Amino acid sequence: MKRLTVFTNKLFEGMPEGGETEKVKEEIIRDLEEKVSDLIEEGKTEEDAINKVIVEFGDIEEIKREMDLPQTPKDRKQELARLNFGFSLWGSCLIVALVVFVNFYYTPHVIWFIYPSFGIAWWPLSMFYHLHRKKLENRS
Structure with missing residues (x-):
């Protein structure tokens, strides 16, 4: 054994x-x-x-x-990456919601909120990539 x-x-x-x-x-x-x-x-x-x-x-x-043992540095980095991803998701949702509100409040006849939404979507996508990379680093 x-x-x-x-x-x-x-x-x-x-x-x-x-x-x-x-x-x-x-x-x-x-x-x-x-x-x-x-x-x-x-x-x-x-x-x-x-x-x-x-x-x-x-x-x-x-x-x-x-x-209640302290986390290893790898665990801490992955936890921070997860936190960054969550923050980026909520932050981009709030920003897109603001852009949609401004679009429909000031110019309801023209739909333009889609264009900045695509730009804002890169923020959580990049954080997801970062989180995924940290998970792969911890496995090895």
Whole structure:
């Protein structure tokens, strides 16, 4: 079950060492070993059971949030990229709404709000690209 220990240590890389972190690590390893034992009893090979448990483990971010651990710089950058994307979506919607109001209030017979709306749409599109790039960087 050395692979489970290596897997857990890799998950906790970059996290501050301490008593609470070690307790959580040991608890995770114990839970993973129990799941592997259950799968072996069901008839799976040890290798298959370990692979299945690792795949089904999930995301370590939930555990970090529960432990109130500081985010890694990569996590912080992705969170800022998500915030920028949300801000750009709301901001561009408000600006487009203002342009539509001005268009229909002052010149209802000419529809011109479409032209600045296309220009404004590039803001959230660029922020979406930035967010997507940060997600890809975090995966590698």
